[in-house]
Amino acid sequence: MDTTVDTRFADTGSSTAPLKPYDPAYDPLTATGPGQGREYAPTYWIGTAGEPPPDDGPITHDIDVDVAIIGSGFTGLTCAIFLAQEHGIKATVLEANRVSWGCSTRNGGQAQCNSGRLKRSQWIQRYGLDTALKLHEEMCDAMETFKGLIKDIDCDPQPGGHLYIAHRAKVMPALEKEAKLLREVFHYDARIFDADTVKREYVDDKEAMGAMHEPEGIGIHAGKLAFGYLKKARALGAKVHPSSPVTSWQTRDGVHYLTTPGGIVRARAVAVATGGYTSQDLHPKLKNRLLPILSNSIVTRPLTAAEIDACNFRTTQVLTDTRILRHYYRLMPDGRVQLGSRSAITGSDAPQRKYQDLLISDLYRKFPALMGIDI
Structure with a gap:
């Protein structure tokens, strides 16, 4: 042609x-x-x-x-x-x-080895070990491809991995089991941190009851x-x-x-x-093959040094929590906190103020020191 x-x-x-x-x-x-x-x-x-x-x-x-x-x-x-x-x-x-x-x-600007709704253990149950290993290999290969793509693009990368934060203590045994499987079967260096370690060394998310740390994870603009x-x-x-x-x-x-x-x-x-x-x-x-899901995301004004200390933000890596309708959040390069989660069911409802207010209240619950901060 x-x-x-x-x-x-x-x-x-x-x-x-x-x-x-x-x-x-x-x-x-x-x-x-x-x-x-x-x-x-x-x-x-x-x-x-x-x-x-x-x-x-x-x-x-x-x-x-x-x-x-x-x-x-x-x-x-x-x-x-x-x-x-x-x-x-x-x-x-x-x-x-x-x-x-x-x-x-x-x-949310988060690049991860994201397995979707199913955990690796569920992959093995549903598809068998060989297929699960290949799926994991494909995700890790995709991350390497992504790293290569952004080498010459100024997109404010924030490497360091992904911290998957347990929002309830009862979630921790499942995270511990999954981390062990990731290390021993998938040779993926997932680590478990208790609540004190998360809040002292990473971020003082008031809901954090512990976390699983994955080695792959990059935040971008x-x-x-x-x-x-x-x-x-x-x-x-x-x-x-x-x-x-x-x-x-x-x-x-x-x-x-x-x-x-x-x-x-x-x-x-x-x-x-x-x-x-x-x-x-x-x-x-x-036709009828895709299901659009609405999501909202907010950013604060840049935090002061005192506010960063009050939230004990000691990491800029990408964060998510273990809710079904999970939050994705992090400290941005310009000092803002970004946080997102699910929104309305339909587009006509999306502009309603209540969805923004819900997300702001989620921010305050995690980081009370930011109560009233400009969005």
Whole structure:
């Protein structure tokens, strides 16, 4: 197919401006589509990442490409990076709104060897030891890949591992059993700390009843990481087109016809790199396959030295607790405390103040010294 560079896609030296304001009540399960050219959510990440880097502007006419990637978040941009680095393929990335508009600029900024809802012991029960070992190996390999990706990206990395904090004493026996399994079977150096050790040597989370420490865990600035991926992908020859939602997808004779408001992208192959904001009508095979879960995150103003001492923050590594609806939190490089957890069930309820108030009360419960601090 013709992949000749068109001058209409030349770097303008600036980021494509938004067409519409951010909609805090947007819900992908009820909306007719992801929108077009929506402004970023007003997050801490976007507010402190600097100006968005240049992109390639919206699709303005029909084009032919080898690979089209739908979605310009961490997944879509790193897909473009690896296609270029390892296969010499200069992909075309299509984004409905602004670059990395969705989850990639609205998360806790925590990279972990995260096994999901199931513990390693449950993997063994469900899939067998051999498969469990391979799954763990894949996660550790992914962490090494991630470390390699961010070596030349200024994303404020905070290494040191992951502290999984028990919010109830009754959780500790299960953590101790899991840590032993991780060390002896998976050769992963998980360690158990009692409540006094956690509060004295790491952080005085008033709910901490002990913790399991994992060696892998890195905190990053999500906005700076997304912008860094964008720069890297484009430097390798990828084209990134915001304000270009895919409104229909047809496949004929092995060619994918992706319709956008500005033109049709004809692609030999398509990578779907959308997540929680995937439209229900993007493709029949994706309908009712994803369950978006809302999450909220807050940051405080920068803490004073006295406030840091009062909370005994002696670590900047990533923290989570053992609640089913768990909290993810840490001390940021600029001295703020960030804390997040689950939010409303539907998009229409998401803007309600009570969800922010619940998260603030959670912050106060963990760190009473921060009562009344500006958010």
